[in-house]
Amino acid sequence: xxxxxxxxxxxxxxxxxxxxxxxxxxxxxxxxxxxxxxxxxxxxxxxxxxxxxxxxxxxxxxxxxxxxxxxxxxxxxxxxxxxxxxxxxxxxxxxxxxxxxxxxxxxxxxxxxxxxxxxxxxxxxxxxxxxxxxxxxxxxxxxxxxxxxxxxxxxxxxxxxxxxxxxxxxxxxxxxxxxxxxxxxxxxxxxxxxxxxxxxxxxxxxxxxxxxxxxxxxxxxxxxxxxxxxxxxxxxxxxxxxxxxxxxxxxxxxxxxxxxxxxxxxxxxxxxxxxxxxxxxxxxxxxxxxxxxxxxxxxxxxxxxxxxxxxxxxxxxxxxxxxxxxxx
Amino acid sequence: xxxxxxxxxxxxxxxxxxxxxxxxxxxxxxxxxxxxxxxxxxxxxxxxxxxxxxxxxxxxxxxxxxxxxxxxxxxxxxxxxxxxxxxxxxxxxxxxxxxxxxxxxxxxxxxxxxxxxxxxxxxxxxxxxxxxxxxxxxxxxxxxxxxxxxxxxxxxxxxxxxxxxxxxxxxxxxxxxxxxxxxxxxxxxxxxxxxxxxxxxxxxxxxxxxxxxxxxxxxxxxxxxxxxxxxxxxxxxxxxxxxxxxxxxxxxxxxxxxxxxxxxxxxxxxxxxxxxxxxxxx
Numbered sequence: 076x077x078x079x080x081x082x083x084x085x086x087x088x089x090x091x092x093x094x095x096x097x098x099x100x101x102x103x104x105x106x107x108x109x110x111x112x113x114x115x116x117x118x119x120x121x122x123x124x125x126x127x128x129x130x131x132x133x134x135x136x137x138x139x140x141x142x143x144x145x146x147x148x149x150x151x152x153x154x155x156x157x158x159x160x161x162x163x164x165x166x167x168x169x170x171x172x173x174x175x176x177x178x179x180x181x182x183x184x185x186x187x188x189x190x191x192x193x194x195x196x197x198x199x200x201x202x203x204x205x206x207x208x209x210x211x212x213x214x215x216x217x218x219x220x221x222x223x224x225x226x227x228x229x230x231x232x233x234x235x236x237x238x239x240x241x242x243x244x245x246x247x248x249x250x251x252x253x254x255x256x257x258x259x260x261x262x263x264x265x266x267x268x269x270x271x272x273x274x275x276x277x278x279x280x281x282x283x284x285x286x287x288x289x290x291x292x293x294x295x296x297x298x299x300x301x302x303x304x305x306x307x308x309x310x311x312x313x314x315x316x317x318x319x320x321x322x323x324x325x326x327x328x329x330x331x332x333x334x335x336x337x338x339x340x341x342x343x344x345x346x347x348x349x350x351x352x353x354x355x356x357x358x359x360x361x362x363x364x365x366x367x368x369x370x371x372x373x374x375x376x377x378x379x380x381x382x383x384x385x386x387x388x389x390x391x392x393x394x395x396x397x398x399x400x401x402x403x
Numbered sequence: 404x405x406x407x408x409x410x411x412x413x414x415x416x417x418x419x420x421x422x423x424x425x426x427x428x429x430x431x432x433x434x435x436x437x438x439x440x441x442x443x444x445x446x447x448x449x450x451x452x453x454x455x456x457x458x459x460x461x462x463x464x465x466x467x468x469x470x471x472x473x474x475x476x477x478x479x480x481x482x483x484x485x486x487x488x489x490x491x492x493x494x495x496x497x498x499x500x501x502x503x504x505x506x507x508x509x510x511x512x513x514x515x516x517x518x519x520x521x522x523x524x525x526x527x528x529x530x531x532x533x534x535x536x537x538x539x540x541x542x543x544x545x546x547x548x549x550x551x552x553x554x555x556x557x558x559x560x561x562x563x564x565x566x567x568x569x570x571x572x573x574x575x576x577x578x579x580x581x582x583x584x585x586x587x588x589x590x591x592x593x594x595x596x597x598x599x600x601x602x603x604x605x606x607x608x609x610x611x612x613x614x615x616x617x618x619x620x621x622x623x624x625x626x627x628x629x630x631x632x633x634x635x636x637x638x639x640x641x642x643x644x645x646x647x648x649x650x651x652x653x654x655x656x657x658x659x660x661x662x663x664x665x666x667x668x669x670x671x672x673x674x675x676x677x678x679x680x681x682x683x684x685x
Contacts (some may be wrong), residue, residue: 120544144540144575152533152567159537162522163545164469167537186527187534191516370577 085298091259092205092292094392096299100260101235105198107135108242109168109191113139117245122146122161122169124153130170130200131258146315150175154183154197161193166246173199173214173255177221187222188251195252202231202255202291203342203371204384210375214255218319219347221253228252229319231291231342234264237317240271250272253292264295274318276326282312285399286334288327290316290349293369299392300399307400321354328360336365338399342390345370367402369395406460406470410631413457413625421491422452423681426650428487429433430509430677432503433663434670439504439512442647442660444484446587446619447554448574450643451488452626466519469491469545473538475522475553477531478585479513485521486510494520504628529562531555531583536568537650539577550579560599572638573610580638581631583610585618587647589661606640618643651677
């Protein structure tokens with residue numbers, strides 16, 4: 076095997092979310108937060124549909140075996156059972172992959188959970204393009220699907236700090252939640268002192284030429300791209316939007332007004348998700364800015380090594396920097 | 404309110420009178436809008452009479468009582484039967500029944516859980532059993548003695564989610580869970596379109612202790628419910644053979660019994676016949 080082939084060979088399932096940069100990482104931040112929650116909140120229970128090992132919920136299972144239920148490969152039942160548990164006062168955290176939680180179990184999320192505003196948290200692994208396993212496993216349209224469900228809170232965290240903070244925050248929030256999961260070794264991107272709050276966007280960097288509005292793991296790349304752009308004389312700000320719903324339209328409008336043009340960056344198709352929300356927000360507020368959408372095209376993504384695919388679809392820091400520099 | 408146990412010997416005559424009242428309420432409701440899922444409701448009237456006036460532990464003045472037995476009506480379109488039972492039980496006013504299916508009424512043609520006494524939104528078929536499994540798990544974590552009863556239908560067994568839930572109930576050894584499977588032989592497109600027999604064998608194969616009875620025979624229904632009380636590590640399935648429209652000859656013999664619609668004069672005639680058959684003042 077050639078060196079080039081060797082370097083391109085990553086696990087198809089993409090066990091870790093680190094980009095190989097200089098940042099520190101934390102192992103299984105969701106599992107750590109779940110153990111903390113389990114200790115302080117006896118009503119928190121865990122569920123999975125045969126993906127416990129792959130969604131970082133094993134530490135909770137091991138600490139609280141009597142409060143953990145594995146329903147097997149049955150995502151409709153996963154959501155239905157969680158709904159029933161919530162009706163007895165429990166706070167169920169149900170894990171599976173995003174593709175199964177959304178495509179397979181949509182009717183149960185919409186009707187069994189959200190219609191009754193039940194207190195269930197769905198935590199969904201392999202968001203967007205974080206696996207090379209192909210269209211069956213890449214949840215590239217999950218945010219768009221979930222956005223259409225009334226009353227559902229949707230979170231796309233960007234790093235280990237935020238995963239932990241958001242896990243605790245959604246347990247305190249009374250109502251159904253869909254949260255994207257970054258699993259395995261997850262980088263620490265946010266500065267100490269960052270405070271996560273459901274429904275709030277945070278400006279992480281000031282800039283005047285370009286405003287990058289990002290969510291999920293694209294925020295790490297947005298920060299790095301903004302630093303690289305500065306070297307090229309382009310002033311780029313970054314607004315991190317971890318909550319997709321309810322959307323912080325005021326913060327987005329204010330940020331967009333303060334920059335020359337807007338770039339959206341999401342680990343998701345560019346229809347129906349963050350880009351659509353930003354464009355709708357600017358239109359509603361009467362703010363005229365050109366918007367460039369970084370994200371996945373409206374098509375099924377092929378199999379391959381994750382870094383290769385992310386490079387091909389413009390999601391890496393280098394690709395993003397080049398895209399934005401070319402706008403000037 | 405402390406939990407007590409159902410009496411050992413059911414008063415069958417009293418339950419029969421309750422079932423007649425439920426049927427009377429349902430005819431009143433169906434006449435109001437001229438239509439409804441009255442065939443299914445009449446078919447399951449005896450089962451609801453046995454549940455609400457014998458087997459279930461609940462407090463009509465506190466529907467949120469945590470120690471109540473839960474009754475989940477998975478087939479939301481059988482709401483006409485549930486409204487009749489909830490009214491007869493004193494949970495909703497009897498006078499409200501005439502609003503069934505009317506604009507602005509909380510007595511919808513398919514259940515919403517915003518109406519008191521409703522334990523789930525039951526219109527999308529295949530949802531009830533899984534939610535019943537979750538409730539039974541939650542009650543067990545709470546060391547509660549409350550049980551969970553869930554009604555589902557023969558047509559609903561065609562939904563794959565029903566079997567996902569059936570597998571999990573026996574895996575989790577939910578012996579406080581009782582599934583009441585209404586096999587009335589009809590579904591939206593007519594007589595059951597996909598053969599589900601042998602129904603009892605399917606539930607037994609999935610690990611459920613299974614009873615197969617005439618769902619319009621109150622002695623059989625109360626007997627099966629008594630047998631289903633045992634906490635033996637297995638969920639219970641009671642397969643109910645019921646007749647759509649039971650007790651109202653013209654609906655029993657109707658070919659359109661999935662959704663029954665006739666004009667007001669015909670309703671009046673149907674109700675007069677019904678009252679004559681049960682005896683005036685019954």
